[in-house]
Amino acid sequence: MLVAERHKKIVELVNEKLSIRVTELSKIFSVTEETIRRDLEKLEKENLLMRSHGGALSIDKDQGETSYLEREITNAAEKKVIAVEAVRSIEVGDQIVLDASTTAWYVAKELEDIPLTVLTNSIKVAIELSKKEQIKVISTGGILLAQSLSYVGPLAERSLGMYHVNKAFISCKGVHLEKGLSDFNESQALLKKQMIDIADETILMVDSSKFGTRAFSQIAPVSKIHSIITDSNIDEQTKKQLEEKNINVTIAN
Incomplete structure (x- = not known):
């Protein structure tokens, strides 16, 4: 999976679940936890999610049903x-x-x-x-x-x-x-x-x-x-x- 594709999927998962752990993302994408932490840091700088202790939180303002x-x-x-x-x-x-x-x-x-x-x-x-x-x-x-x-x-x-x-x-x-x-x-x-x-x-x-x-x-x-x-x-x-x-x-x- 390309890095850009992984980033897109991470954002989708965070918005769907509202919060997710680094360990879970590491397992889903078969990469190290350190790689996931770098991903989350980059995505937070792009205002696509918010990092939390041990994971990430959604900043999607529309928490209604996903289409x-x-x-x-x-x-x-x-x-x-x-x-x-x-x-x-x-x-x-x-x-x-x-x-x-x-x-x-x-x-x-x-x-x-x-x-x-x-x-x-x-x-x-x-x-x-x-x-x-x-x-x-x-x-x-x-x-x-x-x-x-x-x-x-x-x-x-x-x-x-x-x-x-x-x-x-x-x-x-x-x-x-x-x-x-x-x-x-x-x-x-x-x-x-x-x-x-x-x-x-x-x-x-x-x-x-x-x-x-x-x-x-x-x-x-x-x-x-x-x-x-x-x-x-x-x-x-x-x-x-x-x-x-x-x-x-x-x-x-």
């Missing part, structure tokens, strides 16, 4: 393999809920045309599934968030409350072992909490960069999750701690 187009290209390879793994746990006749994450959209793309019922607040997911005749799609409706092409708000919440599903497939911005799951957008966080509440089983689909971080709005404790699908860059200590909490961790290859 769908931006999210589509962020960690796309990891999201695709996670989605492929998630689809393996979906069986004929299942009733599932998919959130408005890009990983959920990849799940919709990977799903075969089999008898299923899918509840979602995502326009992109609904459009993708409309191509598959055997899949029954239920949209929550609600207030449209243009950035994420999804529905939120009281109508979406009431709609979710009318259903029960076998499995919920969700993603989020932060996974903290003590503070739980979190997201930037409060309305999305409320819906994801409700998705967890109406499901017998919740599968969290997150790439490894999300672990150890926190976003603005709390979704639920980690204990509410039954299993996690992530990529091979997850820290072994984090994986062990999750498994000690009786959460099954699957590494997508």
Whole structure:
């Protein structure tokens, strides 16, 4: 990876996660921590982020939802393999809920045309599934968030409350072992909490960069999750701690 490309990705990660550690960046980009510190020093001088003790903080003034187009290209390879793994746990006749994450959209793309019922607040997911005749799609409706092409708000919440599903497939911005799951957008966080509440089983689909971080709005404790699908860059200590909490961790290859 070229230095300029690494710098661009660092800024994207910092703005997405609000804060990130030097050790995490070093692992993500396979360079030394000293190299990352030099990168952060340069990016701070360019007013693209702010350095903190052991890491960096976002100075992006708009901490709302990242646009769908931006999210589509962020960690796309990891999201695709996670989605492929998630689809393996979906069986004929299942009733599932998919959130408005890009990983959920990849799940919709990977799903075969089999008898299923899918509840979602995502326009992109609904459009993708409309191509598959055997899949029954239920949209929550609600207030449209243009950035994420999804529905939120009281109508979406009431709609979710009318259903029960076998499995919920969700993603989020932060996974903290003590503070739980979190997201930037409060309305999305409320819906994801409700998705967890109406499901017998919740599968969290997150790439490894999300672990150890926190976003603005709390979704639920980690204990509410039954299993996690992530990529091979997850820290072994984090994986062990999750498994000690009786959460099954699957590494997508």
